[in-house]
Amino acid sequence: MMRLSIALLLGISYLSVLAQTSYEEEIRSWQNELNSEYADPKASPLEKKDLKKFEGLEFFPIAEKYRIVAEFEFTPFEKPFTIPTTTERLPVYVQYGIAHFELEGQKVNFPVYQNLELREQEEYKDYLFAPFTDQTNGFESYGGGRYIDLRIPKGDTIVLDFNKAYNPYCAYNGKYSCPIPPAENDLALRIEAGVKAWKNDKKH
Template sequence: MKLLFTILIGLFICTTTVAQNFAKETEIFRQKYKQEFIKTDNSPLKKDDLQYLKFYDPDSTFQVPAIFSRAKNSQSFEMPTYSGTKKTFVKYGTIRFRLYGKRQTLTVYRSLSLQTLPQYRDYLFLPFKDKTSGNETYGGGRYIDLKTSDVKDGNFILDFNKAYNPYCAYSEGYNCPIPPKVNTMPVSVEAGEKNFGKEHEVSTK
């Protein structure tokens, strides 16, 4: 009985430590995310606006293992943006994972313009909408940044806690890609960034 109690206590401590580490890592990511608004020249936000950025609490259940399948013979296409312009992308691959016990599939894209820049050469783009879009989160969808190096033998970890809003969620005049319909999820992703907490008018058509 004493041995069983010791094992249970050990498991509890281990689980608590993992949860605390995950929360800390998520907070570090969010602090860096906020600082980018201050460093970026064309940022829609000023330092005083950062207090209005809202996030779901860190939740490791939205950090899921995913299987990646590389797309073959993909042709470039123009992805519409909320400003009316278009950006050139190519379908890089698809990812399959489970959320709420259900199978989900999302498409990952690669920007042809960013691919020419050394610092973004391995950058991948994952735009999506879910059932929280237009309610608790921005109606125009959210994004997750990935890297080709994140994929290991066809597997990688997809972390929705790192989902963030496009600039269009804060101000008009930005060329924010509209998530393709294929990336509209039939579930609520209660992780990552929420609606901006400051009143403003944005387009979510």
């Protein structure tokens, strides 16, 4: 019986390590894809002078605690509204739902949005927009906040993976027009995950 118990514990430990390794591989694959996109002159948001010396984005260490399975509350009766951007452009969004989760002992109600124009395109009909700001902004991460890409969930939960948080294009090039995260998406937390600030955007 003792040997069986030890074998079970070792098996559980092995599976846990295997799952963690698999998750890290998933995030590193995402990071590599992002770096490949930014290194591609046809797809990169970087200015030409920065593209020539681009060696890769800087990321926070991968931390699985920032992959959150949140309760998802669908909010079907919200009215469309415009989100301010870094230019005069005013894209129209609607709050699609609210993700409820707890992180670092804090309960968070995190709205997610759908772009009314994008949802008319087949490729983006189930795309949800999750912008946010947090207490790393202007220090380790971009001062204007970051984004997470989501898809409409089929059930009553949604995965928010802050390890896949990325900077808006205007963090790299002033020619872009980027939505500014609403105040409702300001997290009173340090989200030490995802893409870090680009160059001189960090204060220290």
